[in-house]
Amino acid sequence: MIANWEKAFAAVLKHEGGWSMHPKDPGGMTNLGVTKKAWEAYVEKPVDEAEMRALTPEIVKPFYKRQYWDKIKGDDLPDGVDYAVYDLAVNSGVGRASKMLQEAVGATADGMIGKGTLAAVAQHPPDHVVKLISNARLDFLQRLSTFDTFGKGWTRRVNEVQVAASELARSGVA
Numbered sequence: 001m002i003a004n005w006e007k008a009f010a011a012v013l014k015h016e017g018g019w020s021m022h023p024k025d026p027g028g029m030t031n032l033g034v035t036k037k038a039w040e041a042y043v044e045k046p047v048d049e050a051e052m053r054a055l056t057p058e059i060v061k062p063f064y065k066r067q068y069w070d071k072i073k074g075d076d077l078p079d080g081v082d083y084a085v086y087d088l089a090v091n092s093g094v095g096r097a098s099k100m101l102q103e104a105v106g107a108t109a110d111g112m113i114g115k116g117t118l119a120a121v122a123q124h125p126p127d128h129v130v131k132l133i134s135n136a137r138l139d140f141l142q143r144l145s146t147f148d149t150f151g152k153g154w155t156r157r158v159n160e161v162q163v164a165a166s167e168l169a170r171s172g173v174a
Contacts (some may be wrong), residue, residue: 072086072101079126080169085100
């Protein structure tokens with residue numbers, strides 16, 4: 001829901017952390033969870049390391065809103081489901097997050113959240129959808145070749161997101 005955007009953004013940044021250039025991370029140069037490649041596409045120009053290091057939460061906030069929250073229709077998803085799908089989209093891509101949501105609710109898994117997906121989501125208890133998404137997400141992550149390197153953190157993140165999203169789904173309080 002629209003009321004959850006601010007808290008979802010802040011929660012994602014806690015998981016994404018700050019500057020990173022881990023040799024085993026296929027994303028390469030990253031700051032606040034934003035890869036150099038994604039930032040260059042967003043600003044429509046090449047950027048250097050100094051520009052990447054200078055990113056702040058306020059600078060990247062519109063990026064996260066447009067590239068992830070809006071694309072997963074966060075304003076239209078139920079409490080809890082919005083956060084779970086948003087965090088998944090940031091971590092694994094909008095298409096994968098959309099498909100996992102669609103598979104969880106029995107909608108056509110085309111990677112585009114639209115009226116059909118939203119109608120299917122509305123037919124299921126939000127906390128159950130959060131659980132299904134979290135299980136699918138962890139299953140996917142465990143199959144990645146980089147799980148040995150990043151798996152402990154990914155598992156913690158999925159578990160923390162599931163707990164917070166389930167609580168939000170049950171309480172409806174952002």
